[in-house]
Amino acid sequence: MTQASQKPVIVVGSGLAGLSAAYEALKAGATVRMLDRAPKPGGNSIKASSGINGAGTQYQRIAGITEDALFYDDTVRSAGQRFSSAGSSSVVDRKALVSLLTSRSCSAVDWLVEEFGIDLGVVAPLGGHSIARTHRGAKGTPGFSIVSALLKKLGDSPEFQLTNAAEVLSLITNQNGAVSGVRYTHEGETHELHGAVVFAAGGFAGDAKGLLAKYRPDLTGLPSTNDDRPGAHGILEEIGAEFVDMDSVQVHPTGFVDPKEPEARYKFLAAEALRGEGGILLSHEGKRFVNELGTRAHVSDAIMRMPRSSSENSRQWDVTLLLDPGACEAAQGHLGFYIFKGLMEKKKVKDLEPSVIQAVDDYARAVASGADTAFGRKSFGHWTLQAGEGNREAEVCIGRVTPITHFTMGGAAFNEAAQVLRMDKTPIKGLWAAGEITGGIHGDNRLGGSSLLECVVFGRVAGSQAAKAVVGV
Structure with missing residues (x-):
């Protein structure tokens, strides 16, 4: 199948999860159409200010940290009761998700540095960490630096197209329930786009009168770091996606x-x-x-x-x-x-x-x-x-x-292949997800620096898996 004839990988959302997915999909030979409802790209990722976690990195060694074997344990400890009480009946395999997140953290940092030339040479300790492992550059904020670099690299590819102010209305499914595309509006017109879908539309901490009021009414009145906008979770719910930890909201x-x-x-x-x-x-x-x-x-x-x-x-x-x-x-x-x-x-x-x-x-x-x-x-x-x-x-x-x-730990249930899951743990074909829209990794409380990390780790997985579906390799 030629690129001209194959369907694209459709990425919903232009934060770091979506950008990471788009880059991996392009590398795997797919064309990418990115749709974002905001007027400018970057999502909440572009505002991230503390950095990205990495265990066992070259920058830790330069800082005198010769070993970091406690990232998994720190993450589990921070996840609290939701992790420790999760058994075989849970829709998500929390141990597998956290293992993937932490074991690929070093390669995630290396990827950003080597592929995009991003400075992540400063390593600092954050709350809940047993050791300094949160990476940022010497100048500027890490979110802006990372997102800007990925956007620039993606923009250089003729096989990548970003459409802002595009509101995804629903997912298109076939008779077997598999996702085959999206319906969206742009400049007053409704469109259909067919292809494999990576859903990376972010969380709902800014949805004060909607999902936040539904799941955490006790937080009513608190200010937020999130723009006031509704969560996109209903789009996934309509096709049978299961959700976990929706009342787990980080203040x-x-x-x-x-x-x-x-x-x-x-x-x-x-x-x-x-x-x-x-x-x-x-x-x-x-x-x-x-x-x-x-x-x-x-x-x-x-x-x-x-x-x-x-x-x-x-x-x-x-x-x-x-x-x-x-x-x-x-x-x-x-x-x-x-x-x-x-x-x-x-x-x-x-x-x-x-x-x-x-x-x-x-x-x-x-x-x-x-x-x-x-x-x-x-x-x-x-x-x-x-x-x-x-x-x-x-x-x-x-x-x-x-x-x-600030952040919603809950979201769509998914697995290590970034596939969105139904209640019976079966994946919804044609659909992958990454970033804050997903749930099951962070449990009760997310460690600082792990938001950008999960976007890179699971965004890359989602993009490569979706590309396989359209490229046929």
């Missing part, structure tokens, strides 16, 4: 409260890397209250147990994120943007509230001693500030943060 502990629009629902994420590089969190009383590198769920819960800020129109907390000069320098790739946007500012220690100065001194003493007896933090990043009067002229970076809805 990220740190979204920036913009002083210009403090009650805006959409908020920029305060990257977890800011805490990984040494940043601390302070309560409205100016006191530390948590191990800043605990899991996202642990830190979020600690914040939400405190009194809320006084606003009646929004569900927010008054928490300060503070980085000392060493942490500021290490996180400069992020800070330039945050300071430009007015989300963080620099202040001399002497100009802080007395309670905050006391907290800074107390933490500096803990760092110097190597033991955080108050909260058990084990990694202090690049914090260099010493305690006492000698630090008063030093400049720290501070911003106000609050918990936000």
